Structure formats: C-alpha cells, structure tokens
Amino acid sequence: MADQKASTAIEAVESGLAAQGYIASRQIATAVYLAQQIDKPILVEGPAGVGKTELAKAIAAWRGMKMIRLQCYEGLDEAKALYEWKYAKQLLYTQILKDKLGEVLGGAQTLHAALDQLHDFGDVFFSKEFVEPRPLLQALEQPGGCVLLIDEIDKSDAEFESLLLEILSDFQVTIPELGTVSAITPPTVILTSNSERDLGDALKRRCLHLHIGFPEQRLEERIVESRVPGISQTLRRQMVGFIHEIRSLDLKKLPSVSETIDWARVLVLLQAMELDSETVKDTLNVLLKYEADIEAAAPQVTTFIAKAARSNVFG
Amino acid sequence: MRENLHRFFRAARGVGVHVSPAESIDAMRAVAQVGISDRTILRDTLLLTLAKSQDEKLALGDCFDLFFSQPERRQDQPEAGNDDASQDADQSPSSSSASESGEGQHPEALGPLAQMLLSQDRNAVAAAIASASGAASLSDIRYSTQRGIFSSRILDAMGLQRLRDDLDGLTATNPALAERLRAALDALREAVRDTVSQGLALYAREEAENLRNEILRNAPLARIERRQIAEMRALIRQIARRLRERYSKPRKRQRRGHLDVRRTLRRNAAWGGVPFLTAWKRKHRDRPKIVALCDVSGSVAQVSDFFLLLVHSLHEVVDDVRSFAFSSHLIEVSDILEAKSPEEAMAEIMSKVGFGSSDYGSSLADFEKQFMSALTPQTTVIVLGDARSNNLDPRADVLRRISERSKRLVWLNPEGRLAWGFGDSEMPRYATFCTVVRQCATAQQLERAVSDIVAIYR
Numbered sequence: 001m002a003d004q005k006a007s008t009a010i011e012a013v014e015s016g017l018a019a020q021g022y023i024a025s026r027q028i029a030t031a032v033y034l035a036q037q038i039d040k041p042i043l044v045e046g047p048a049g050v051g052k053t054e055l056a057k058a059i060a061a062w063r064g065m066k067m068i069r070l071q072c073y074e075g076l077d078e079a080k081a082l083y084e085w086k087y088a089k090q091l092l093y094t095q096i097l098k099d100k101l102g103e104v105l106g107g108a109q110t111l112h113a114a115l116d117q118l119h120d121f122g123d124v125f126f127s128k129e130f131v132e133p134r135p136l137l138q139a140l141e142q143p144g145g146c147v148l149l150i151d152e153i154d155k156s157d158a159e160f161e162s163l164l165l166e167i168l169s170d171f172q173v174t175i176p177e178l179g180t181v182s183a184i185t186p187p188t189v190i191l192t193s194n195s196e197r198d199l200g201d202a203l204k205r206r207c208l209h210l211h212i213g214f215p216e217q218r219l220e221e222r223i224v225e226s227r228v229p230g231i232s233q234t235l236r237r238q239m240v241g242f243i244h245e246i247r248s249l250d251l252k253k254l255p256s257v258s259e260t261i262d263w264a265r266v267l268v269l270l271q272a273m274e275l276d277s278e279t280v281k282d283t284l285n286v287l288l289k290y291e292a293d294i295e296a297a298a299p300q301v302t303t304f305i306a307k308a309a310r311s312n313v314f315g
Numbered sequence: 316m317r318e319n320l321h322r323f324f325r326a327a328r329g330v331g332v333h334v335s336p337a338e339s340i341d342a343m344r345a346v347a348q349v350g351i352s353d354r355t356i357l358r359d360t361l362l363l364t365l366a367k368s369q370d371e372k373l374a375l376g377d378c379f380d381l382f383f384s385q386p387e388r389r390q391d392q393p394e395a396g397n398d399d400a401s402q403d404a405d406q407s408p409s410s411s412s413a414s415e416s417g418e419g420q421h422p423e424a425l426g427p428l429a430q431m432l433l434s435q436d437r438n439a440v441a442a443a444i445a446s447a448s449g450a451a452s453l454s455d456i457r458y459s460t461q462r463g464i465f466s467s468r469i470l471d472a473m474g475l476q477r478l479r480d481d482l483d484g485l486t487a488t489n490p491a492l493a494e495r496l497r498a499a500l501d502a503l504r505e506a507v508r509d510t511v512s513q514g515l516a517l518y519a520r521e522e523a524e525n526l527r528n529e530i531l532r533n534a535p536l537a538r539i540e541r542r543q544i545a546e547m548r549a550l551i552r553q554i555a556r557r558l559r560e561r562y563s564k565p566r567k568r569q570r571r572g573h574l575d576v577r578r579t580l581r582r583n584a585a586w587g588g589v590p591f592l593t594a595w596k597r598k599h600r601d602r603p604k605i606v607a608l609c610d611v612s613g614s615v616a617q618v619s620d621f622f623l624l625l626v627h628s629l630h631e632v633v634d635d636v637r638s639f640a641f642s643s644h645l646i647e648v649s650d651i652l653e654a655k656s657p658e659e660a661m662a663e664i665m666s667k668v669g670f671g672s673s674d675y676g677s678s679l680a681d682f683e684k685q686f687m688s689a690l691t692p693q694t695t696v697i698v699l700g701d702a703r704s705n706n707l708d709p710r711a712d713v714l715r716r717i718s719e720r721s722k723r724l725v726w727l728n729p730e731g732r733l734a735w736g737f738g739d740s741e742m743p744r745y746a747t748f749c750t751v752v753r754q755c756a757t758a759q760q761l762e763r764a765v766s767d768i769v770a771i772y773r
Contacts, residue, residue: 007349098587
C-alpha cells in the first residue's frame with residue numbers, strides 16, 4: 001500500500017515540476033521525493049547546462065518557497081557563506097557608549113564589581129543583534145522553509161566542504177559566541193557540481209547522489225516543447241535528433257540542454273520550418289562554443305540531418 | 316525483504332561500491348518510504364542512496380539487475396499453497412519414506428524432489444533452488460574454487476540423497492521414468508551450477524579483486540605479464556588517486572603573515588577597537604617543486620611505463636612539477652603529460668625518446684645544459700632509472716652539481732640492491748650524491764616512495 005502511495009507521489013513530483021516548465025526524468029523525480037521524505041540534501045552532478053540549477057529553481061517555484069542561492073567560488077569562507085559579525089556597527093556602538101561608560105561604571109566601588117558590569121556589557125556585542133546572516137544562516141532562519149541552492153560546490157575549497165557538513169546532516173550551525181542555531185523548518189538543499197574536483201566522502205555520504213546526464217531523445221523533445229512553445233513538431237524532432245548525433249562526436253564541449261533550447265529559440269526566430277544544412281551551418285555557433293568544434297562538426301552536418309530525419313521515420 | 320536488502324548491500328560491496336553501515340541505514344529508510352513492489356523505483360532509490368559517483372551508479376545498476384533477476388527466497392511465506400511438497404524438500408528428505416521399490420511406479424511414492432522434477436514446474440524448481448542456496452549460505456562464497464562445494468551443498472539441501480534412492484528404485488521397476496528423472500537431474504545440476512556462478516559473480520568480486528590486487532601490488536613491475544598490464548595500470552591509477560586525495564588537501568600548518576586589520580578590529584570591537592588581540596594574515600608555505608627525470612630506455616621500458624604513469628599523477632597532486640624523459644638524450648615532457656591522457660602521453664613520449672639504449676652521461680649533460688635553471692634550493696629531484704649506462708661515461712659530476720643545486724635528490728631504482736654495481740650499473744657512484752636511494756620494483760614500493768616525497772611538503 002505504501003508502495004502505491006510512493007509511485008503516485010513520485011508522479012506528483014514529476015507533474016508539479018512539469019507545471020514549472022521543468023521536465024524531470026523519473027530518477028530526478030524520485031530523488032526530489034526522497035529528499036523530502038528522509039530530509040536529505042541532493043548532490044546533483046553532471047555536465048554543464050543540463051539543468052542542475054534549474055532543478056532547484058523549479059522545486060522552489062513548485063512548492064512556492066523562497067530560493068536562497070549560494071554561489072561557490074575559490075576562497076569562499078565562513079564570513080561570506082554563513083554569518084559575519086557586523087563589526088562596523090559594533091565599533092560604532094562602542095564609540096557612542098564610550099561616554100556612557102563612566103556612568104555605567106560609576107556605581108561600582110571596586111574593580112571587581114566594575115568587571116562584572118563590564119562583562120554583561122561585553123556579551124551584548126556578541127548577540128543576534130550584531131550578526132549579519134549570510135545565505136546559509138538565512139536558509140536556516142526561514143520560518144516556512146526554503147530551497148537552498150549551493151551552486152557549483154566543486155569550485156569551493158575543500159575546507160568549505162567541512163563547514164557545510166554540520167548544516168547538511170543536522171540542519172544547524174554552531175556560532176561559537178552564540179551557540180547552535182537550528183533550522184526552524186529544514187530547507188530542501190540542492191548542491192550542484194560539475195565534478196571539477198572530487199568531493200570528499202563525508203560530503204557525499206550526507207547526500208543523495210543524483211547524476212543528470214544528457215537526456216534521452218524523447219525527454220529532450222518534451223523539454224523543448226515546454227520551453228519553446230512556438231516550435232513545430234517536425235522541426236523539434238529533427239533538431240533534437242541532430243543534436244543527439246552531434247553529441248556522438250568527440251568535441252571539446254558537447255552541446256547540452258541549455259544549448260538545445262537556445263538553438264530552438266533561434267530556429268523559431270529564423271522561422272525555420274525544417275532543418276536544412278544552410279540554416280544549420282549558419283547557426284552552428286549557437287550549439288558549439290569552440291571554433292575547433294565547429295570545424296569538426298561542419299562537414300558532418302548534411303549526414304547528421306539525413307540521419308535525424310531517418311530516425312524520425314522509425315522513431 | 317530486510318534480509319534481502321542486506322544481501323544486496325553485500326553484493327554492492329562486491330562490485331566495489333562502498334556501503335558503510337550509515338549508508339545502508341539511509342538506504343533502508345529510503346526503501347521504507349518507497350516500498351519494494353515497484354522495481355524501477357526501488358532501483359532508482361538504491362542508486363540514489365548508495366552510489367556516490369557515476370561509475371558506482373553503473374556498477375550498482377548492473378548489480379541490481381543481476382541480483383533481482385534471481386528468484387526471491389520464499390522464506391516469508393513458507394507454504395506457498397500450490398506446491399507445498401516442494402517447500403519442505405530441504406527439511407525432510409525422508410519424510411514420505413513409505414515407498415517401497417515395488418510401488419515405485421507411482422510418482423506419488425517418490426520423494427518430493429523427484430516429484431517436483433517430474434512435474435516440470437519450473438517456478439517451483441527455481442524457488443527451491445533459491446531457498447536451498449539460502450540454506451547453504453551461498454552468499455558466503457568467495458573464490459571460484461568453492462564452486463563445487465557450494466553446488467553439492469545446495470543439491471544436498473534440496474534432497475539429492477532421497478532422489479538418488481528414488482532413482483535406484485526406479486531403474487529396477489520403471490526404467491523409462493528413471494531415464495526421465497535422470498535427465499531432469501542433469502538439468503537441475505546445470506541450473507544449480509548457474510546459480511552458484513551467479514552467486515560468485517555477486518558476492519565474490521570484492522575478495523577476488525583484493526587478492527589479485529595484493530598479488531599485483533607486490534609483483535615486480537618488470538615481470539608483469541602482458542595481460543596484467545591493464546590491471547596494473549588501473550592499480551597505479553588507484554594509487555595515484557589515493558595520493559591525490561591524501562595530499563591535495565590544503566596544507567595545514569600555515570605561517571603568520573601581515574596583520575589582518577579587518578579581523579583585528581572585529582575581534583577587539585568590545586574593547587572600543589583597542590587591539591588587545593591581534594589577527595594575522597596567513598602566508599602560504601612553499602609550494603612543492605619537483606623535477607622528475609625518467610629513464611625510458613629499452614632495459615627499463617616496461618617499468619618506465621608505470622613510472623610515467625605515476626609522474627603523470629604527480630602532475631595532478633603537486634603544482635610545480637617538471638618532468639623529463641631520457642634514454643640516449645633528454646627532453647622535457649611536462650607539457651605532454653599535462654595536456655594528454657596518460658595513455659596518449661606515454662605513447663608520445665615513448666615514440667620521441669623511448670626504447671633507445673640508455674646513456675645517463677649525455678642525458679645528464681643535456682639536463683645541465685638546458686634545464687639547470689629549473690632547480691632551486693626548494694626542488695626535489697627524482698630520478699627513476701636503473702643507472703645502467705652501457706659502460707659510457709656516467710658523468711657523476713653532473714649529478715653532483717644537480718644535487719648541490721637542489722634540496723633533495725631521490726633515486727628510485729627498479730633493480731634490487733644486489734644488482735647495484737654489477738655489470739654496467741653505476742648506482743654506487745651516483746648514490747653518493749643522492750639524499751635517498753630506494754629500490755622501487757613493485758607498485759607498493761612505488762607508492763611508498765612517491766608518498767614520502769610528497770609528504771615532506773606538508
């Protein structure tokens with residue numbers, strides 16, 4: 001019985017994401033469902049432009065939650081990702097209070113009493129008042145929950161990964177001066193990675209591991225259909241078929257889904273009804289981002305168009 | 316199902332997917348959420364929770380398909396209803412021992428296994444095999460040599476003894492039926508053999524692989540057989556990966572640099588900005604500098620293949636590596652190693668300078684002439700080679716100058732210590748200028764040597 005519920009729930013995820021224009025494969029939908037059920041972050045890996053970041057946006061839009069994004073880069077640290085003390089404000093307050101200090105301490109007869117009073121005073125400076133929350137802390141503080149996107153985690157340093165571990169497993173953060181801040185509602189965490197660097201086992205262990213590769217032809221057609229509504233069915237089939245042929249080449253950078261969508265838009269703008277080698281050659285630079293790749297692909301264009309057309313007959 | 320999942324985790328470990336207890340708990344929780352009736356969802360769920368990389372996903376996917384292609388053990392429902400005789404075949408092979416040889420014509424008088432075989436109910440037989448392999452704990456199988464013993468254990472558990480008695484009885488009374496039964500028994504043996512092979516594929520891969528790797532690790536590099544080279548390469552790459560993981564982490568102990576004004580102010584905010592506590596910017600330590608000279612001449616051709624592979628991995632671990640390859644003369648190969656995949660790079664290097672007869676003297680002279688400026692007092696120089704210079708001038712003086720200019724000079728020699736100094740080996744002469752001289756003939760020694768070299772920079 002629970003099984004029935006699961007498969008319908010997974011379908012619900014699929015259609016929910018589809019309503020936001022994100023056509024998810026079953027694996028993706030299963031991952032999203034599981035992440036919610038067992039409160040685990042999803043680590044999404046795969047080539048650039050297959051919709052890793054889009055997934056987070058779609059989940060946020062579907063659930064009507066805020067999306068908080070943390071873009072990772074080399075040198076990203078605690079102060080920029082987690083929280084920072086508003087030290088300017090602290091300094092300003094100290095300056096203002098300097099004059100008052102005499103009054104505060106005036107009542108104290110002994111050094112000891114003065115110290116006690118100063119002690120209370122000092123603690124104020126390390127209170128919530130003076131904390132500037134950065135994305136990670138913000139995400140924990142959202143009362144209604146949120147989608148936290150930690151984008152391109154492979155770009156950050158290995159140290160930063162360890163910083164994330166506490167958040168990822170327990171949805172809490174320890175600020176030495178304040179204590180532990182736990183999430184009000186655990187956020188849905190999506191981490192993305194282009195595998196530029198191998199991530200640590202500790203991080204991987206805490207996440208569901210989802211690999212999004214290039215989609216299958218059918219799925220990609222549906223993605224184009226939902227993203228570029230004006231495109232004719234024949235053209236859609238032909239272009240997706242063509243791109244699948246291109247991906248079989250040994251190129252520096254294979255065209256991914258985002259390029260497919262761009263290309264579809266371009267073709268619609270050019271009011272193309274069918275693929276012909278002339279149009280393809282003119283617009284190849286939308287698909288391929290290196291001169292060498294374009295040169296490698298150009299002679300094959302006619303064959304690929306023919307192949308794409310043929311595969312449609314049988315597909 | 317719980318038990319089935321545990322067996323699956325073992326199978327997963329068998330294909331090299333690391334499944335820690337914590338991960339298996341996660342997987343259990345996830346499975347509890349999605350249930351087990353939908354195979355595709357179950358497959359996705361296990362792949363999501365257990366696999367940590369695309370490679371692992373593929374391996375685990377195959378493993379899943381193989382694992383669940385086996386019929387499930389019917390332990391949860393001991394009496395399936397339709398064919399209960401087959402179910403207690405393993406418990407009571409002699410329960411219906413009322414049969415006498417005279418009444419052997421009637422199939423009813425035969426043992427349960429014989430009846431099942433004659434009825435040709437394939438599902439029942441498959442289920443019986445599955446439950447018998449459970450009873451024989453097939454998941455303990457480790458080595459291919461255990462095939463026979465597990466096969467006979469399973470057959471025994473299914474009631475082979477009783478079947479033999481039946482057969483003996485039948486040959487006298489009903490030869491035709493006996494013939495049929497014998498054929499069915501042969502088919503059964505085959506099915507059991509298949510089951511055992513499958514079990515071996517599922518559960519034994521890890522152990523077998525570990526054993527093979529252990530042997531390979533300690534095998535002399537120069538004497539590796541052709542068919543093992545691919546495996547050896549994989550092993551070296553594994554070593555390289557481990558080195559990378561261990562050493563590409565940021566260097567810990569950092570030294571103090573300039574005053575960090577921002578952090579100092581922040582720390583002292585409570586005291587009105589009077590800097591009681593100071594914060595310092597950190598200065599990075601010296602970046603490791605390595606210069607590797609690799610002999611690729613005919614005498615060490617096979618070993619140098621692995622040397623190059625390791626030097627290639629050094630390029631990934633250490634920022635500043637320059638590598639040179641030589642046999643009769645020396646060229647720089649850093650760019651080739653950096654830009655290409657190991658196989659391509661090695662092929663190119665070998666085609667450029669490989670396989671010649673080695674001339675250490677002129678190669679060292681080449682290095683001194685062109686690349687001496689690459690050496691600084693921070694550089695570690697690694698020479699990989701057998702120091703056999705074909706009785707040509709060894710030019711130990713050049714090596715001395717190299718040693719003087721650099722921090723350390725490490726010589727890794729694929730030959731055993733006993734051979735050093737005999738024949739055309741110039742090792743003793745070179746050794747006087749080396750900081751460290753090591754024999755480096757097996758993958759394990761290679762790993763240790765490189766690990767030590769990289770470690771001193773931490």
